[in-house]
Amino acid sequence: xxxxxxxxxxxxxxxxGGCDVAVLxxxxxxxxxxxxxxxxxxxxxxxxxxxxxxxxxxxxxxxAIFNGAIRTSxxxxxxxxxxxxxxxxxxxxxxxHLGGIPAMANxxxxxxxxxxAYLKNPSIQExxxxxxxxxxxxxxxxxxxxxxxxxxxxxxxxxxxDYYLPGCPPAPEQVKAVLKLIVSxxxxxxxxxxxxxxxxxxxxxxxxxxxxxxxxxxxxxxQILQDPERCLMEQGILCAGSATRSGCGVRCPNSNMPxxxxxxxxPGVVDQGAKILSAVSSIIDSKDxxxxxxxxxxxxxxxxxxxxxxxxxxxxQRSVR
Amino acid sequence: MAxxxxxxxxxxxxxHGKIQIFLNDDGGVxxxxxxxxxxxGFERFVVGRPIEELPRxxxxxxxxxxxxxxxxxxxxxxxxxGGEVAPLALKLRDMYYHAHYIHSHIAHFYALAAPDFVCxxxxxPATRNILGVVAKVGLEIGGAVIKARAQAQRIQQILGGRFxxxxxxxxxxxxxGLKPEELAEIRPMVANLYEFTQFSLKLFxxxxxxxxxxxxxxxxxxxxxxxxxxxxxxxxxxxxxxxGKVRVVDFKGKExxxxxxxxxxxxxxxxxxxxxxxKFPYLKQRGWKGFVExxxxxxxxxxxxxxxxxxxxxxTPKAQExxxxxxxxxxxxxxxxxxxxxxxxLVEMVQNAEMLRKYCADPEITGDKYRVIPHGISGEGxxxxxxxxxxxxxHYTCDKNGICTSANLIVGTTNxxxxxxxxxxxxxxxxxxxxxxxxxxxxxxVEMAFRSFDPCxxxxxxxxxxxxxLEVKIVKNGEVYREFRRKC
Numbered sequence: 001x002x003x004x005x006x007x008x009x010x011x012x013x014x015x016x017g018g019c020d021v022a023v024l025x026x027x028x029x030x031x032x033x034x035x036x037x038x039x040x041x042x043x044x045x046x047x048x049x050x051x052x053x054x055x056x057x058x059x060x061x062x063x064a065i066f067n068g069a070i071r072t073s074x075x076x077x078x079x080x081x082x083x084x085x086x087x088x089x090x091x092x093x094x095x096x097h098l099g100g101i102p103a104m105a106n107x108x109x110x111x112x113x114x115x116x117a118y119l120k121n122p123s124i125q126e127x128x129x130x131x132x133x134x135x136x137x138x139x140x141x142x143x144x145x146x147x148x149x150x151x152x153x154x155x156x157x158x159x160x161x162d163y164y165l166p167g168c169p170p171a172p173e174q175v176k177a178v179l180k181l182i183v184s185x186x187x188x189x190x191x192x193x194x195x196x197x198x199x200x201x202x203x204x205x206x207x208x209x210x211x212x213x214x215x216x217x218x219x220x221x222x223q224i225l226q227d228p229e230r231c232l233m234e235q236g237i238l239c240a241g242s243a244t245r246s247g248c249g250v251r252c253p254n255s256n257m258p259x260x261x262x263x264x265x266x267p268g269v270v271d272q273g274a275k276i277l278s279a280v281s282s283i284i285d286s287k288d289x290x291x292x293x294x295x296x297x298x299x300x301x302x303x304x305x306x307x308x309x310x311x312x313x314x315x316x317q318r319s320v321r
Numbered sequence: 322m323a324x325x326x327x328x329x330x331x332x333x334x335x336x337h338g339k340i341q342i343f344l345n346d347d348g349g350v351x352x353x354x355x356x357x358x359x360x361x362g363f364e365r366f367v368v369g370r371p372i373e374e375l376p377r378x379x380x381x382x383x384x385x386x387x388x389x390x391x392x393x394x395x396x397x398x399x400x401x402x403g404g405e406v407a408p409l410a411l412k413l414r415d416m417y418y419h420a421h422y423i424h425s426h427i428a429h430f431y432a433l434a435a436p437d438f439v440c441x442x443x444x445x446p447a448t449r450n451i452l453g454v455v456a457k458v459g460l461e462i463g464g465a466v467i468k469a470r471a472q473a474q475r476i477q478q479i480l481g482g483r484f485x486x487x488x489x490x491x492x493x494x495x496x497x498g499l500k501p502e503e504l505a506e507i508r509p510m511v512a513n514l515y516e517f518t519q520f521s522l523k524l525f526x527x528x529x530x531x532x533x534x535x536x537x538x539x540x541x542x543x544x545x546x547x548x549x550x551x552x553x554x555x556x557x558x559x560x561x562x563x564x565g566k567v568r569v570v571d572f573k574g575k576e577x578x579x580x581x582x583x584x585x586x587x588x589x590x591x592x593x594x595x596x597x598x599x600k601f602p603y604l605k606q607r608g609w610k611g612f613v614e615x616x617x618x619x620x621x622x623x624x625x626x627x628x629x630x631x632x633x634x635x636x637t638p639k640a641q642e643x644x645x646x647x648x649x650x651x652x653x654x655x656x657x658x659x660x661x662x663x664x665x666x667l668v669e670m671v672q673n674a675e676m677l678r679k680y681c682a683d684p685e686i687t688g689d690k691y692r693v694i695p696h697g698i699s700g701e702g703x704x705x706x707x708x709x710x711x712x713x714x715x716h717y718t719c720d721k722n723g724i725c726t727s728a729n730l731i732v733g734t735t736n737x738x739x740x741x742x743x744x745x746x747x748x749x750x751x752x753x754x755x756x757x758x759x760x761x762x763x764x765x766x767v768e769m770a771f772r773s774f775d776p777c778x779x780x781x782x783x784x785x786x787x788x789x790x791l792e793v794k795i796v797k798n799g800e801v802y803r804e805f806r807r808k809c
Contacts, residue, residue: 014361018384018485025485027471028464072359101381105366113362118600121364122716122729123591125609132360136596140343140352141325143596148360169384169485220723222373222402222492222695255482255489256496260377300724304370308378 006183008063009041009053010092011082013075014102014152015068019093022169023065026176036183053081061086063182069095069102069312070153074146083159088188090195094168094262096155098272099312101168103152104304106311106318110150151318152311163189165196168262168309171248197247199267203231205246206253210234214285218298221257232258233283236298238305243275260308271315273306324348326753340745340767347755353746357599357738367728372401372719373492375728379715380486382732387486388421388477389708389733392563393715395490396582400702401719402492402695410494410691415563416680417480417489418706419673422562423514424473424484425709426625426670430521431466433772434663438529458524469517472510476677479503494692501687508681515674521667522643529664530650539660540651543751544770546744547572547614549604549621550655551736552628553707554579559636560628560672562707568631569604571616572655577604582705585714589731601739602731612743620743623711623736624774625665630655635668637675643668659744659773698723708733710774737774744770 012020020042024030033039040061041053064086070076083089094100105113118124118131136143155161165178174196181188189195203210210231219236226232232239232253239258245266252259265272280299286292299305307314326342339358343351363382367375376394380387392414399406431454439454454463474484480499481489489495499507529535538544554568555561567585569577580588590605603609607619614620621627629648635641647664648654680686703716711733718727748770752763 014359016381016384016387018381018387021384021485025471025474028467071361074358101378102361104378105362107369108362108365113360113365116365116368117360117362118593121591122586122727123589123602123731124600125590125592128593130593130595132593132598133595136594138352138354138596141341143341143354143356145339145356145358145596145598148598168381220371220373221496225692225694226496228497251483252488255487257377257482257488257491300722301370301374304374 006037006063007040007061008037008065009061009082009086010039010065011041011067011078012043013066013068013079013096013155014071015093015095016101018169019067019095022093022167022172022175023179025172026179027172029176029179033179033183050078050081053085056085058084059087062088064089065092066090066096066155067092069099070149070155070158071102071105072146072148076149076153076158079155079158088162089155089159090163090165091155091161092165093170094166094264094309096161097164097166097313098264098310099152099154100262100309103154103310103312104308106151107303109319110148114148154312157312162191164192164194164264166194166245166263167197167248170196171251173249174247194245194264194267197245197263200246201266202241202244202246202248202250202253202259202263206231206241206250208232208253213283215283215295216285217295220298220300226256228256233279238280238299240276240279240305240308242279243269243272260305262309264310264313272310273303273314273316276306277302340749342749342753344753345755348753348757349755350746350750350753353749354596355738355742355745356597358597360598364728364730368725370725372398372717372723372725375717375725376490377486377488379730382730384485386421386425386708386710386733388418388484389706389713390715391487391490392418393704393706393708393713394717395492396564396704396706397702397715397717398490398492398704400583400704401698401700401717401723402702403697403699404702405493405693405695407494407691407693409498409685409688410490411564412680412683412686413480413495413499413691414490416677416686417477417487418563419676419680420473420476420480421484422673422709423518423670423677424470424477426666426673427466427470427473427517427521429709430663430666434666435528437769437772438532438535438663465517465520469514472514476507476510479507491692492695496692498689498691499687504681504687511674511677511681515678518667518671518674519639521670525664525667540658542658542660543748544659544744544773545657546622546659546740546747547616547657548618548740548743549577550627550630551621551623551712552631553705553712554632555636557636558631558633560632560669560707561636562669562673564706567705567712569621570631570655572630572657573616574655578606582703582714585703585705585716585731589714591731591735597738599735599738601742602736603739612739612746614743620739621736622740622774623733624659624662625669625709626656626659626662626773628707629665629668635672637672637679639675640668640672643671659770662773710734711736734774741771741774 064082091097114131134147178196208231213234215236217236237258240261241259244261245263269275284295324344339356341354345351376391379390379394382390435454439457477484481487549571551569553561553565555565566579568579589602591600591602592609603619610619635644701718705714713733714731716729719725
């Protein structure tokens with residue numbers, strides 16, 4: 001351990017690994033990070049263990065980068081441990097920031113999730129009644145797995161977070177810029193800031209032609225051949241761009257597909273989903289209630305559209321069944 | 322109370338993993354469990370969503386192989402719409418997928434497999450990593466590895482707009498085509514990647530096959546498993562990664578079944594154990610018989626090696642040469658030596674590069690008919706692709722409005738859950754014996770069992786030390802009395 005080097009840890013909770021890949025997609029830059037820092041824990045790449053982290057003095061780590069949501073008791077335990085040992089903690093990626101895709105599960109309860117995964121499923125063996133349990137007694141002794149919580153939490157529901165780096169996954173060039181700033185010891189923004197993103201809406205960076213947003217009919221992406229030059233929302237294809245922070249490089253609209261909001265809400269917004277819904281309601285080209293009703297029939301699963309990445313950060317939070 | 326050894330955490334398949342070893346009083350292994358301590362519940366929470374959104378959601382099952390989930394999902398969705406897809410889109414998807422394979426295989430071979438062979442399986446753990454590999458083979462090669470992987474990512478980005486968590490496949494095709502100027506940018510990268518696959522094979526031959534100890538370790542170490550083999554094949558029984566039929570061959574070479582995706586349910590089922598969140602697939606016709614090896618076992622593996630074991634030939638000429646050389650050297654086909662997966666990966670990568678070359682030369686590839694609008698909703702589809710780490714099945718149903726009513730997923734790495742559990746126990750039992758205290762060396766030897774399966778995280782690229790964090794804890798009467806950890 002080199003005292004002069006920055007002491008950092010990277011960790012993942014309920015995550016897919018895409019955030020770690022985003023760090024690695026900075027390509028040769030990652031070698032500079034390795035040279036400038038002691039990576040004390042990074043399950044994908046480096047060698048720190050829970051034990052090593054537990055043995056550290058409080059605040060010994062300069063920086064902990066945490067990606068993934070909090071789904072299990074293990075996720076919570078490590079989040080709290082890393083918080084205690086770190087001067088600065090970053091919520092990295094949509095899951096840590098807002099709950100992300102795993103938080104879509106908050107529309108269902110734990111029993112429904114288990115039933116589908118282990119009991120009623122076309123490939124589960126007939127008559128299976130076994131579901132995973134925290135403690136299992138086997139002939140040789142006791143086996144333990146973490147507790148699956150009733151809902152998914154975002155990182156700052158569990159611990160205090162200093163910075164948020166949004167995106168699913170964060171764009172590698174943004175990751176690189178943030179890591180560069182940290183490694184260079186430059187002045188950091190105010191606590192609680194969103195970093196690696198802009199304060200503008202995605203629409204402000206989207207190159208598509210925008211004329212008049214008034215829609216008589218909504219279309220699902222497969223129902224029409226999109227005009228690659230024109231705003232998707234104006235073509236009646238739901239796009240969350242107007243209620244979503246920019247910074248990703250407009251990667252979905254540039255693929256001819258609508259934004260689903262992974263970079264999260266604009267500054268000062270309490271509920272991203274509510275903003276997405278107000279964007280939808282503002283473009284309906286009718287004053288007649290019956291016609292409005294009909295136009296809205298073109299939209300299915302509005303919850304999954306408005307809260308694709310932000311269910312754990314929403315006013316709704318979760319199903320209470 | 323008997324002693325136990327916990328290995329926790331290990332880096333794993335898509336998240337976290339744990340090994341629990343129970344010892345007898347004499348110090349031998351009584352039992353051993355490989356556990357996956359997490360679940361996210363995708364099969365439940367995709368229900369009620371517009372079916373075309375699923376390929377955009379299921380990518381988040383794994384950020385290391387998102388294209389596998391995206392493609393399997395897209396194929397299942399195509400099925401829900403009656404199955405019509407623009408022929409050009411099928412080519413473009415396949416082309417994308419070959420680039421995806423190369424990125425993953427490069428990362429796995431160089432960052433995770435190579436350190437064991439280039440530096441040595443029992444070399445100093447502090448340098449037994451990608452940096453150690455670079456130190457041994459030189460910065461120039463290290464730079465070439467990073468460049469090749471970055472090119473594989475870039476090709477995906479050009480084709481589909483994104484690499485991690487692509488959003489490109491849409492019912493009836495893809496959302497964007499390939500422009501001639503984009504193809505011009507891809508061509509030199511493909512040429513370089515082809516050269517790189519040849520270089521990698523040569524490196525493997527020099528470093529690994531040139532060392533009798535390694536050959537002995539591969540063929541005669543504890544890393545063999547008598548289970549059956551699964552892989553996707555084309556009409557000639559050559560490996561196909563994007564499409565085809567699933568062929569299962571026992572370890573003596575006899576075909577047990579060959580099924581179309583829609584028939585997966587008659588052939589594969591899943592077993593649940595209360596001590597792991599991850600299910601254990603098995604061959605349904607044979608029934609669940611427990612974690613047992615043997616010619617009648619219902620356990621199968623789905624790995625690069627098993628794919629070549631079920632294949633009778635490769636689909637492209639240079640890959641065919643590499644395939645013949647590999648099995649000629651191993652002198653057994655099917656091969657049961659799990660470590661041969663590392664070689665198989667490089668052989669596959671040759672086919673990937675040759676297929677990319679083929680598509681670059683295809684005059685139709687830059688066409689504009691990359692989508693058709695679906696005519697109706699038939700309500701059910703099964704999509705199977707060969708993910709880098711195993712056969713991946715997505716089965717969706719939807720109602721007449723195209724809203725998802727059910728989803729069943731059998732994930733690449735999940736196929737190997739039982740084999741990993743079994744080989745872990747086998748290796749541990751071989752190494753931990755009465756009177757022999759497990760030492761630091763056991764860590765890497767257990768890891769090597771894992772690595773041959775390429776647990777999902779290993780594909781993440783040039784990971785720095787490129788080793789799984791393992792911890793061995795020996796507990797006696799509830800007190801930790803010995804512990805082994807790698808040094809940072």
